[in-house]
Amino acid sequence: MGSMILAALRKTNNIRLKNKMVISIVAVVFIPVLLVGLILTASYRQNVLDQATQQTMNNVDKIKKHITDILRMPIEISNKLQVDDRLSNLVNARYETTFDLVTAYWDFRYFRDSVQLYKEIDNVRFYTDPPLPISNWDFLSADAFVKNSNWYREALDKSSSFIGWHYIKDETKENRAYLSLVRRIDFPLYRSHGVLVINLDQDELNGILSQEPFDTMIIDEKGSIVAAKQPQWVGRNIESMDFAKDLSDRRAGVYDFNYEGKPSKIVVEEVVPPFSRNGLKVISVFTIDSIVSDANRVSRLGFTIIAASLSIAIVLIYFTSSFLSRRLLLLNKVLNKVAMGNLNVKSDVDGNDEIGTLSRQFNHMLASIRSLMEEVSESHRQKNLLELRQRDIKLKMMASQMNPHFLFNALESIRMKAFAKGDAEISNVVHLLGKLMRRSIEIGDRKITLREELDIARCYLELQQFRFDDERLTYELHLDHSAMSVEIPPLIVQPLVENAVVHGLEDVEEGGIVIIGTRVESDRVVITVEDNGCGIPEGKWREIEHSFQDMEDADEHRIGLRNVHQRLILTYGEGFGLKLDCPPGSGTRLSFSIPLGGKLHV
Numbered sequence: 230m231g232s233m234i235l236a237a238l239r240k241t242n243n244i245r246l247k248n249k250m251v252i253s254i255v256a257v258v259f260i261p262v263l264l265v266g267l268i269l270t271a272s273y274r275q276n277v278l279d280q281a282t283q284q285t286m287n288n289v290d291k292i293k294k295h296i297t298d299i300l301r302m303p304i305e306i307s308n309k310l311q312v313d314d315r316l317s318n319l320v321n322a323r324y325e326t327t328f329d330l331v332t333a334y335w336d337f338r339y340f341r342d343s344v345q346l347y348k349e350i351d352n353v354r355f356y357t358d359p360p361l362p363i364s365n366w367d368f369l370s371a372d373a374f375v376k377n378s379n380w381y382r383e384a385l386d387k388s389s390s391f392i393g394w395h396y397i398k399d400e401t402k403e404n405r406a407y408l409s410l411v412r413r414i415d416f417p418l419y420r421s422h423g424v425l426v427i428n429l430d431q432d433e434l435n436g437i438l439s440q441e442p443f444d445t446m447i448i449d450e451k452g453s454i455v456a457a458k459q460p461q462w463v464g465r466n467i468e469s470m471d472f473a474k475d476l477s478d479r480r481a482g483v484y485d486f487n488y489e490g491k492p493s494k495i496v497v498e499e500v501v502p503p504f505s506r507n508g509l510k511v512i513s514v515f516t517i518d519s520i521v522s523d524a525n526r527v528s529r530l531g532f533t534i535i536a537a538s539l540s541i542a543i544v545l546i547y548f549t550s551s552f553l554s555r556r557l558l559l560l561n562k563v564l565n566k567v568a569m570g571n572l573n574v575k576s577d578v579d580g581n582d583e584i585g586t587l588s589r590q591f592n593h594m595l596a597s598i599r600s601l602m603e604e605v606s607e608s609h610r611q612k613n614l615l616e617l618r619q620r621d622i623k624l625k626m627m628a629s630q631m632n633p634h635f636l637f638n639a640l641e642s643i644r645m646k647a648f649a650k651g652d653a654e655i656s657n658v659v660h661l662l663g664k665l666m667r668r669s670i671e672i673g674d675r676k677i678t679l680r681e682e683l684d685i686a687r688c689y690l691e692l693q694q695f696r697f698d699d700e701r702l703t704y705e706l707h708l709d710h711s712a713m714s715v716e717i718p719p720l721i722v723q724p725l726v727e728n729a730v731v732h733g734l735e736d737v738e739e740g741g742i743v744i745i746g747t748r749v750e751s752d753r754v755v756i757t758v759e760d761n762g763c764g765i766p767e768g769k770w771r772e773i774e775h776s777f778q779d780m781e782d783a784d785e786h787r788i789g790l791r792n793v794h795q796r797l798i799l800t801y802g803e804g805f806g807l808k809l810d811c812p813p814g815s816g817t818r819l820s821f822s823i824p825l826g827g828k829l830h831v
Contacts, residue, residue, distance in 0.1 A: 247771055262535055280493055281481055289498045289511050295437045295508065296447065299349045300502045303427040304352070304392060306343055308504075310425060311414055315339070320357050320368070321419040325420055330362060340367045343427075352428040354401060355414070356381070358421065358538045371424070375400075383506075384413045384424045390394050391506035396453040396464075406464055407431060408447075408455040408509075412453040425829040437478065443515035445698070447500075450507045465830035467512075470660060557584060567595065574814045679754070680713040686726045686745060700739045702730065707746040712754040717823055718800055725758040725819045726791045733817045752825050759818035774809055797821055 310316055324330040333739045340353040353367065362369030375381050380395040393411040398404045407428035415422045434456035438445045446457040452467040462470075481499045485492070495518045501508035574595070578588035656696050685707070690704045726743060734741040746757045765773065773790065794807040801823055810818040 242272070253711070260830065284498045285443060285494075285513050285515060286483070286498075289413075289445070289496050289513050291512050292437055292441070292445065292447075292513075293498050295498050296413050296434075296500050297502060299429065299437075300394075300410075300500075302347050302349050303429065304502060304504060305349070306347075307410055307412045307414075308427055308429060310339070311412075313339070315418045316414070317418065318353075320355075320361070320423060321416055321421055324362070327363060334365050334368065335590060336369075346550070349433050350427060351430040352399060352402060353461075354426050356424040356426070358385075364721045368545055369401075370673065380409075380411050381424060384411045385422075390415070392502070392504050393506055394449060394502070394509060396449050396455045397426075399426075402428070406453075408434065408449065413818065431456070431463070443513050445511065446804040447512040448510050448512065450509075455509070484655055486514070493517060498612060503639070563591070573599075594719060675719070677719045678713065679715050679717055679756075682717055682719065682722050683708070683713075683747075685720070686723045689723055689726055690730070690743060691729060701737065701740045701742070702734065704743040704745070707744065707748075709748045709754075712747050712749050712825070715754050715823065715825065718796055721793055722756060723760065728789060728819070729758055729760040729762075729817065733762035734760070736749070737762055749825065750822070753822040754825055757818060757820040759816060761816040764816055793821075799821075 315337060316339070319333050322333065322417075324333065340355070343353055344350050355368050356371045356375065357368055358371065361368060364370050371381060378397070380393060380397055383393055390413060395409055395411055396406055397409050397411075398406050399409075408431075409429065410425070410427040412425045413422055414425050434447065435458075438447070438456055438458040441458050444458055445452050446462060446467075448454050448467050454462050454465050454467060457463050481497050484495050484497065486495050487493065493514055495512060495514045498511045499508055500511060558579050559576075563574055566574045576588040576591050579585055580588075687704075687706070690702075694702050694704075722745070726745065729743045734743070740761070742760050742761045744757075746759075749757050790807060798806045805822060805824075808820050810820070
């Protein structure tokens, strides 16, 4: 963290003084004021939003109480009818004539009186089972549609005698839908029953919500909107409304939603009347922007004032900084001339303050530089004379060197004479030696194919066979020909082969074998060189492996292996270095791998 701060401070050195003063004003004044404004605005905005949410929750709670009061009356009516002997006698009596039944209908006025006495009640009807001979608007026989409806079957469920609240159509009211109390009425004495349906007045329900400040609705358990501040929503299912399609399964609480594409909050409250198997939900929604618009307006006004103040401050500080930096600009002009190569200038900025002192020190520095340049020029002239003499010596040394092609041509002449005299072995050895020398000299820094590298190693092994004999040294090549065209750095395998012959088979009198193997494993080519010598003691083996990383180790045996290891790592990266395997008494195995595509690490 400290280094990052220092790096940031160093970057400020590249900013002009005038700009630094302007930035300082912005950093010291504007940013703190802006932060305070943002914090206060956010706090005020959140406070307004919280108050609106709490007010909405209070309103919803009041609506819940009003709904409970409205639902209380149909519940009381249903409770009275549950034990009303007049209803029981009317439904279960046996009438001799139709006139007697009509007279009984006319005498039973409880349904009509309830509608007239209680404004919450819009209609009361009773479905008889078994059906009566004739029906009127109060007592009905359930047709097939009614019998198959969920609310009717649910009311007849013997496992429950609770009240159900459903948004259903009333065939006596031109099939208009109402929020209705549905309850089974049992007549134990006659072992019969019926279904009571009490419609609630739609205007009363909508009137509860008409004065609400936000969009508010009441839904039943199936998501049907039974009342709403906006009457056109009544009868729709909440699943068809994008902003509230997931609300039917929500428990009571406050939720965040998008209402008409705007961030909003929705308050949900559950209403479960007494003796009921299901209930209703009150939902109120308001957009956040409508609540915090005043807070946003105040914040915009504050930011406008801050921006205007900052603009004035920037103009003032600009002119002030220009006045203060004028002498620095004069000194800067002199510095620019020096930067262009003119060292014969002089700063005329006077004064005893820091800038005047800097001007005098600058003039003194220029005098010192001119003196030093004269000394450097003399030193450079002498250095050029020395380099000319060294080039002359090198040319003379190169002229005395033998041309490598002369050596190749001489070796070829020796091979041809040996071949002409019938000494094929000498001829072949000379050919191999010339080929090995030519390859070693011509390779340079370019990469070669694995086939060319193995050809160099084979030449070396055949020359060593000539030095010793076939009884002491033989070699085997186990090659995967699919990898022969992979490019590798030159002279990687040959030093390993040389190590196996010179050190691995050093104490072997006969039967020495060097095996070179290549194989493709996944995305790599694995190359191994092993011998059947006496191996390396474990302590020595670990020491050699450690020396791969030690650049100061001057051991001749280790330098070759270390160079191969370092070249592999520099070319292909960590994980592609040389690996040494020396089972006790079982010879030595050196191996390494390269990417199948021969791609470089760097």
